[in-house]
Amino acid sequence: xxxxxxxxxxxxxxxxxxxxxxxxxxxxxxxxxxxxxxxxxxxxxxxxxxxxxxxxxxxxxxxxxxxxxxxxxxxxxxxxxxxxxxxxxxxxxxxxxxxxxxxxxxxxxxxxxxxxxxxxxxxxxxxxxxxxxxxxxxxxxxxxxxxxxxxxxxxxxxxxxxxxxxxxxxxxxxxxxxxxxxxxxxxxxxxxxxxxxxxxxxxxxxxxxxxxxxxxxxxxxxxxxxxxxxxxxxxxxxxxxxxxxxxxxxxxxxxxxxxxxxxxxxxxxxxxxxxxxxxxxxxxxxxxxxxxxxxxxxxxxxxxxxxxxxxxxxxxxxxxxxxxxxxxxxxxxxxxxxxxxxxxxxxxxxxxxxxxxxxxxxxxxxxxxxxxxxxxxxxxxxxxxxxxxxxxxxxxxxxxxxxxxxxxxxxxxxxxxxxxxxxx
Numbered sequence: 001x002x003x004x005x006x007x008x009x010x011x012x013x014x015x016x017x018x019x020x021x022x023x024x025x026x027x028x029x030x031x032x033x034x035x036x037x038x039x040x041x042x043x044x045x046x047x048x049x050x051x052x053x054x055x056x057x058x059x060x061x062x063x064x065x066x067x068x069x070x071x072x073x074x075x076x077x078x079x080x081x082x083x084x085x086x087x088x089x090x091x092x093x094x095x096x097x098x099x100x101x102x103x104x105x106x107x108x109x110x111x112x113x114x115x116x117x118x119x120x121x122x123x124x125x126x127x128x129x130x131x132x133x134x135x136x137x138x139x140x141x142x143x144x145x146x147x148x149x150x151x152x153x154x155x156x157x158x159x160x161x162x163x164x165x166x167x168x169x170x171x172x173x174x175x176x177x178x179x180x181x182x183x184x185x186x187x188x189x190x191x192x193x194x195x196x197x198x199x200x201x202x203x204x205x206x207x208x209x210x211x212x213x214x215x216x217x218x219x220x221x222x223x224x225x226x227x228x229x230x231x232x233x234x235x236x237x238x239x240x241x242x243x244x245x246x247x248x249x250x251x252x253x254x255x256x257x258x259x260x261x262x263x264x265x266x267x268x269x270x271x272x273x274x275x276x277x278x279x280x281x282x283x284x285x286x287x288x289x290x291x292x293x294x295x296x297x298x299x300x301x302x303x304x305x306x307x308x309x310x311x312x313x314x315x316x317x318x319x320x321x322x323x324x325x326x327x328x329x330x331x332x333x334x335x336x337x338x339x340x341x342x343x344x345x346x347x348x349x350x351x352x353x354x355x356x357x358x359x360x361x362x363x364x365x366x367x368x369x370x371x372x373x374x375x376x377x378x379x380x381x382x383x384x385x386x387x388x389x390x391x392x393x394x395x396x397x398x399x400x401x402x403x404x405x406x407x408x409x410x411x412x413x414x415x416x417x418x419x420x421x422x423x424x
Contacts, residue, residue: 075097204399223263
């Protein structure tokens with residue numbers, strides 16, 4: 001299958017590297033074109049891969065399809081533009097693979113749903129968290145009924161001051177681009193709950209505030225590169241010290257004016273950093289969820305309460321340690337996952353889980369082979385996600401955003417309308 005990658009920022013690397021460098025995937029597929037509004041970034045990808053792939057600008061999408069005989073597209077643009085290429089791809093009967101989130105608001109979501117109904121085509125949304133072995137183990141245990149019927153989920157996610165802060169430097173810091181982190185980041189987490197429970201959200205009530213990344217926290221400047229107080233700031237990003245960031249962003253900013261090192265305390269940032277919500281699901285299970293962006297370590301705690309007991313999983317994905325010369329370094333600690341079962345009226349016991357090297361807890365490699373290979377391994381856990389899954393994952397976050405704005409619960413059915421073919 002002949003693929004084009006749409007959008008060549010840092011997130012695209014996972015896909016173009018797989019299409020070119022993964023022997024199993026490259027044996028069945030070919031990367032034949034790149035499309036981006038920024039020529040410098042496309043040139044960087046070609047140089048990195050040692051190729052001379054033809055490059056196209058957004059207005060040349062149809063021209064690219066015709067000239068390169070495109071059969072599939074991988075969409076890794078800014079979130080707010082995902083729907084444009086998803087819809088074009090579906091209407092041209094292409095295989096459409098998109099990064100999460102599928103899109104950013106209910107109107108664009110409806111457009112995708114309507115196009116799926118009109119064309120009869122589906123797409124793939126790349127939820128790599130489903131594929132990490134320790135999260136897959138939770139799904140397996142719930143399917144087996146280890147704790148009976150699940151009635152409640154407690155889910156709390158922590159983003160540290162490396163990863164969590166980085167969203168505020170980039171385009172993600174504006175709702176119009178990312179839908180806020182309720183959509184861009186939490187879509188991962190809401191999809192996990194939908195998948196774990198084999199259900200979908202019905203009603204959402206949320207709170208959100210900006211408590212940390214605000215101008216009052218530190219002396220706001222436009223960007224790190226030109227900042228006169230950066231030596232006192234714990235959040236400086238020096239792009240010139242990274243060959244990748246320099247090539248992808250610093251050298252490319254003259255073309256589109258995009259600054260990758262915006263001050264995290266900018267008053268222009270209009271997304272929240274402190275959030276909590278409650279969700280009721282179609283199967284009547286309840287979710288209590290929170291997302292924090294200034295934690296001292298990165299990871300999550302999730303607990304499932306069922307009619308026959310409780311399952312808990314704690315994961316520390318990264319933390320800070322003291323480094324040389326007093327600097328702070330980020331590391332992933334050993335033995336960082338706990339999975340424990342608490343049956344009613346019996347002793348608790350722990351479950352050994354598989355932890356692999358690679359992105360997203362070993363999930364990336366499994367995901368890539370599942371979506372690109374013609375005959376992937378059988379998957380009784382149903383990890384590959386389609387357009388319905390993509391829609392339901394973002395609708396929790398969209399509803400949370402609307403709930404905060406309106407100060408009231410939001411019913412999912414009031415946001416979008418699904419044809420019967422696309423419901424479970």
